[in-house]
Amino acid sequence: MTPANLADTVLSAARAVFETRGLDVALLPAATTVERPRNPEHGDYASNLALQVGKKAGVVPRELATALAEELRRRAGVEAVEIAGPGFLNIRLDDASLGAIARLVVEAGSAYGHNSALSGEKVNLEFVSANPTGPIHLGHTRWAAVGDSLRRVLTAAGAEVTSEYYINDAGAQVDRFARSLFAAANGEPAPEDGYVGDYITEIAKEITDADPGLVGQPAEQALPIFLARGYELMLKEIRESLERFGVHFDVWFSEQTLHGGGAVEHAIEELRKQGHIFEDGGAIWLRTTDFTDDKDRVLIRSNGEKTYFAADAAYYINKRERGFDRCIYLLGADHHGYIGRLKAIAACAGDDPQKNIEILIGQLVNLVRGGQPVRLSKRAGNIITLDEMLDAVGPDAARYSLARSSTDSTLTLDIEEITKNSSDNPVFYVQYAHARICSLLRNAEEKKINRAEVYDPSRLSHERERNLLKTLGEFPGVVATAAELREPHRIAVYLEERVATDYHRFYDACQVLPKGDEPVSEFAQSRLWLAEATRTVLANGLDLLGVSAPERM
């Protein structure tokens, strides 16, 4: 019996109690949940339903709990029910009922943990979107790891997700980039407002190696070429770094295509139809203060130039016209000021800003080296790139350390810790559990012990077996919550603190295969089922994080 099944059972028992007592069944919630108590003396699962509805129904919670307990004890699979505190129900399942989880997991395989909460929803998930004027660095990397994991989690919840990277290739910063390349190619110092760093000289060299005639050319002729070629090379490098990181984007969307293709004009027309466009001082404005913005925003400046905001509006409208029900933006905390105006764009376009647009703000990453703060600056050229991090620790450790904590908290990474002491990374604790199971399954095969022959769920009665079973049963709930709250770090916390821990503890206490010449124990088959079920959950969970599940370590 899974926690979801048990919750349904508790609810149906409550209905029975309400009916026999003549209480209003409508007071019961549509759904309830059971919790796993921290204290093992409080049973396998606990329900607080009596506490939640007792008062509403005019019954003392403990009295309601007593009646509920009596009813629950009659249900199949329930071994014992106790009432505790103000009205908690502490429920213990029998071994066979709990053990059934392992079979369920193994049979579901790679689909275990998936759900259909978001099925039918077309989601556009935009993240990273770093300017194509420099390599991907640690500041962007958190969103790459979290965003890609969120893509996987939402997909597991049934959504049809398109991951998208918005390329800011239309503004002044790409001109600065081109002038920086031009200067480097001609051996001149970087322009005042330009970009510095080895990557500038490397890209400049790559361009001039392919076309030596560019050196010494006047700026008017050379700059467009440096811009086009540099942009192309930079984007290629960004794309390769992200692919190496295991982060995939379905769509690379160029801002230029909005400006050149009439998309901004089209967006202004759409917004005008909704009645939120006005002119003032020769500029065209969007009255975002009709909704959730603190000031109105200019779309077309009085000199006729389109603003960045105009592109934002056009981009949003473009996404909606491509059929996305939900446009999710993953932004760093330094962009939180955009929430109001982006939401207002959706509202001005006649959409529901609560549903069609969603802006997730994540706190930034702080870097320290040996405890001392490190200030990174692209201008100063001391940035730490994604590639450098990958060279130092590899994609698994990098992704895991960035994806395991909530984006609500500023993450402090110590460069010394992650580069020197990578074996301390908890990702290896999780991966090791998976590799250990694979080794066990290989040994079983060698000893010709076939898991599939027998599965007796009531054999798994050891406390550590029961704990592991309960943990495996939680996975679908963890995935569902991670999807609902857009918090993929919950997967990592669960794998690390629950699954891997409970497996290692089980492994320590429960021998599976015979030692030496001993006969095969009565537990072997059932424990192999449990091991395979655990392996399935670890593999599925690691996949949601974009981390590999190695068979050997």
Place this chain on the structure above:
RNA sequence: GCGCUCGUAGCUCAGCGGAUAGAGCAGUGGACUUCUAAUCCACCGGUCGCAGGUUCGAAUCCUGCCGGGCGCGCCA
């Protein structure tokens, strides 16, 4: 000044109103001739920033204050 956000063990972080607030690292002490010791077990470590409020119950929700980060252009 206005707004957003964060504040939990020495450090890095969990904890979508539930019972005695958890984990890793660091520190101390144990467990490998036997399925992978990248493991397990025990100990040490807390006024959940502060003060009120909401209620059967608050680290969690609300208000105020203190402290850190960030944002407030016809810039991109």
